Amino acid sequence: AQKVTQAQTEISVVEKEDVTLDCVYETRDTTYYLFWYKQPPSGELVFLIRRNSFDEQNEISGRYSWNFQKSTSSFNFTITASQVVDSAVYFCALSEAVGGFKTIFGAGTRLFVKA
Amino acid sequence: DSGVTQTPKHLITATGQRVTLRCSPRSGDLSVYWYQQSLDQGLQFLIQYYNGEERAKGNILERFSAQQFPDLHSELNLSSLELGDSALYFCASSVTGIGEKLFFGSGTQLSVL
Numbered sequence: 674a675q676k677v678t679q680a681q682t683e684i685s686v687v688e689k690e691d692v693t694l695d696c697v698y699e700t701r702d703t704t705y706y707l708f709w710y711k712q713p714p715s716g717e718l719v720f721l722i723r724r725n726s727f728d729e730q731n732e733i734s735g736r737y738s739w740n741f742q743k744s745t746s747s748f749n750f751t752i753t754a755s756q757v758v759d760s761a762v763y764f765c766a767l768s769e770a771v772g773g774f775k776t777i778f779g780a781g782t783r784l785f786v787k788a
Numbered sequence: 789d790s791g792v793t794q795t796p797k798h799l800i801t802a803t804g805q806r807v808t809l810r811c812s813p814r815s816g817d818l819s820v821y822w823y824q825q826s827l828d829q830g831l832q833f834l835i836q837y838y839n840g841e842e843r844a845k846g847n848i849l850e851r852f853s854a855q856q857f858p859d860l861h862s863e864l865n866l867s868s869l870e871l872g873d874s875a876l877y878f879c880a881s882s883v884t885g886i887g888e889k890l891f892f893g894s895g896t897q898l899s900v901l
Contacts, residue, residue: 773844
């Protein structure tokens with residue numbers, strides 16, 4: 674069954690600390706896509722990254738990096754030198770071929786970055 | 789601005805009533821998704837349409853129904869409303885609905901009193 678687990682409900686860090694948000698997924702499909710979205714206090718959902726199941730290459734975008742490991746079914750997200758503006762809820766999501774590519778989300782991790 | 793328009797932004801109604809939420813996808817997007825976000829349940833997938841046809845269904849209650857019209861806008865109908873239906877309802881769209889990133893609207897905040 675399609676499932677995304679974000680075990681960390683809330684994380685609090687001090688500005689400039691590095692923080693890693695964990696995401697573990699379950700799928701029986703060989704073709705699937707993983708995503709991270711950000712929901713700042715204003716409420717909108719913003720896309721951050723998309724990865725397909727055939728590309729395990731890690732990615733870095735500025736202070737953001739993502740570690741995709743199929744062996745552990747994980748797609749973790751690291752923010753380096755966190756800033757107050759990073760405070761938000763972060764969602765990991767999975768879309769798989771079986772089931773019509775519906776995109777399901779994890780429960781989210783609320784990140785507080787204190788100045 | 790994501791290009792996805794949801795109306796109304798806020799809706800206050802009473803238990804037992806029926807409401808309709810409306811979503812206009814981004815220009816060119818054929819697939820529309822509906823999600824429910826409540827405090828204790830995160831983002832729950834309700835239903836997905838592609839070019840007017842239902843493509844995937846989540847844990848959508850029988851009291852809820854949706855459709856996508858020929859002009860690609862979508863409506864989510866919620867009936868016999870209960871207090872527990874109070875939530876933020878998001879619509880999202882994508883071009884084909886196949887493993888693509890979603891563009892989300894700003895949501896409709898539904899309060900059932």
